[in-house]
Amino acid sequence: MQAEALIRHLLKEARTKEAWDVPLLETRFVVVDTETTGFNPNTDVLIAIGAIEMIGDQIVPARTYHSLIRPEPERMIPPVVVKLTGIRNEDVATAAELSKVLHEFLDFAKDAVLVMHHSSHDVRFLNAALWLKSRTHLTHRVIDTFDVAKWLRPSLNQYGLDELLATYQIPVEGRHTALGDARMTGQLWKLLIHESIEKGVSTLGDLYEQIVLSKR
Known part of the structure; x- marks a missing residue:
């Protein structure tokens, strides 16, 4: 119950800053x-x-978070996922419990705007975990670099992370690891911020409006 209360408190705090x-x-x-x-x-x-944490377009090198998670409910990691991520069943068998990781991650994120690539996947899994442990969901604002890139570069054929890393000439390091992909997405977001500002977008609200308009 204490862990559930802490998670709910952190999610409530995430809504306090406009x-x-x-x-x-x-x-x-x-x-x-x-x-x-x-x-x-x-x-x-x-x-x-x-x-990883960013202030505007600046990555804060000392501010990172990473944790393996003991599967809850218990699941075996399929061989294809082991091959892709390098995470083995024995690695997560003694990893941190889900409640602990959710608490640590939310404490790290606080009221930040969350940035993800193909955010629907990550948000669905984070929400499923939060619902399992505390019957609540993420309250943070979310930016999807897929949507931003599609607005900025409508002529591209593909907007997967690999294709965008190649387009923006971002070195690939630690692909298909949570921290590695977060770092590369951060590098991508830095460049997308610059392009957005060049197009006259200066605030988060401006950016959301442009993304919505581009989908009509």
Whole structure:
């Protein structure tokens, strides 16, 4: 019950700061990536969370978070996921419990705007975990670098992380690890911020409006 209360408290705090009108270059972002046993949050589970902090377009090197997670409910990691991520069943067997990792991650994120690539996957799994442990969901604002890149570069054929890393000439290091992907997504977000500002977008609210308009 104490862990549930802490998670609820941290999520409540995440709603207290209004970021809509804050300039992008002054906004605190936390870039997040997760690793999971599969793609269905109803049957698969989180096995790792990685995150880095950014203030505007500046990555804060000393501010990172990463943890493996003991699968809850218990699941075996499929061989294809082991091969892709390098995370083995024996690695997570003694990893931190889900409640502890959620608490640590939310304490790291606080009221930051969360940045993810293909955010629906990560958000669905984070929400499934939060619902399991505390009957609540993320309250943070979320930016999806997929949507931002699609608005900025409508002529590209593909917007997967690998394709965008190649387009923006970002070195690939630690691909398919939660912290490695968070770091590379942070590098991508830094460049997307610059391009957004060049297009006249200065605040988070401006950016959301442009993304919505680009989908119409």
